[in-house]
Amino acid sequence: MKCRICDHEITPFMSFGKMPIANGFLLPDQYDDEYFFELKPAFCEQCYSFQIDDQPDPELMFHDQYAFFSRTSKFMQHHFSEYAAWVCDNHLSGNDLFVVELGSNDGIMLENFAKRGIRHLGVEPSANVAEEARRHGVDTIVRFFGPETATEIVGKHGQADALLAANVMCHIPDLNGIAEGANRLLKQDGVLVFEDPYLGAMIEKSAYDQIYDEHVFMFSAISVANIFDPHGFELIDLLPQETHGGSMRYVLARKGVRAVSPAVTDIVKAEKAAGLHLPETYQHFRENCEASKARLVRLLQEEKAAGRRVVGYGATSKSTTILNYCGIGPDLIEFISDTTPIKQGKYTPGKHIPVKPYAAFAENYPDTALLFAWNHQKEIMQKEGDFAAQGGKWLTHIGDD
Ligand code: TMP
Ligand code: ZN
DSSP states (O other): OOOTOOOOOOBBBBOOOOOOOTTTOOOGGGGOOOOOOOOOOOOOTTTTOESOOOOOHHHSSSTTOOOOGGGGGGGHHHHHHHHHHHHHHHHSSSSOOOOEEOOOTTTHHHHHHHHTTOOEEOOOOOOOHHHHHHHHTTOOOOOOOSHHHHHHHHHOOEEEEEEEEOGGGGGOOOOHHHHHHHHHHHEEEEEEEEEBBBHHHHHHOOOOOOSSSOEEEEEHHHHHHHHHHGEEEEEEEEEEEOGSEEEEEEEHHHHHHHHOOHHHHHHHHHHHHHHTTHHHHHHHHHHHHHHHHHHHHHHOOOOOOOOOEEEOOOOOOOHHHHHHHHHTTTTTTTOOEEOOOOTSBBBBBBOOOOOEEEHHHHHSSSSSEEEGGGGGGHHHHHOOHHHHTTTTEEESOOOOO
């Protein structure tokens, strides 16, 4: 395959096998038509970007039944209010500001700008979540962002001071189109600010479940700089985040227009020390994934042999990679509890484990809970003290016990 960024020939360094759509929760009468593709990550030795080889059509992933609502997590609501405040305090100034967010989901971030009376526009391809955003007072258009959408927005609203994104940029195969869109949309001193799960954190924890259909890229600062450089942008700031199991916030501006924070040099140095630019790092990662798989399957089989009930906690998109890569089905996990109504009563993609409302977990504790929403660990441990107090055990696929 060719690198999506620089056209260099690249070869996947491993395969996670056949995968369904990560957010494709379904009913038994849909099993026969379930879509599968082979999930294979690759690393480009020319521009250092980490990407998956084959990706299903965007229409199969982002549509009017899209099962992911950002607003379901209180912690994320708090996170986005801080994200918005940080952008306002550090990277925006002047009057009559105009801020655009791409992939604005249910408006969880933009509502913080709406409350400040800042002109804003969300660009969101999934009609159902866009509708939810409008209910929260967030102006939203149902579109994929790209050069044409940027031109349309400029025609209607003028150029923007900031283009924002969160957990979206890594979903987009044509980042050159996004960069071109940013070029048209942003004022001369405008900023592009986005955050996504961080390659450095994934490699450090062997958190391979970050790799699924929607995450076509996992970024490092080094790769982000290389992606936007040909379009005239440079990294001017970086801020590591705890969200999604370790994320990075990137700020880019047109070259030479804004001061560059020392964080940029520091983090690029740390990435080189961790070998994020070296192919052997990914061979080592592959070995760690195989070890993690063997461990998790062994632990679940031990639970089963001991007659203990195991329930999954959080039917996350990430869990689709774990369940399908490790071959874990309803024989090892009774059901997965999840607070998102649209997932409840359905079955997990590929392995068809039932998804039940939270009450199914809380009203009849299992012996062991496999924490698929491990990235929300802090929030979940705070509210689930009773489970552990009654002898309940937590498991994750991350760890080496
Ligand atoms: P995410 O990891 O992609 O943010 O998805 C989290 C999923 O976990 C989402 O479907 C909601 C679910 N969830 C729970 O069921 N209980 C919780 O306490 C939290 C935080 C999330
Ligand atoms: Zn490349």
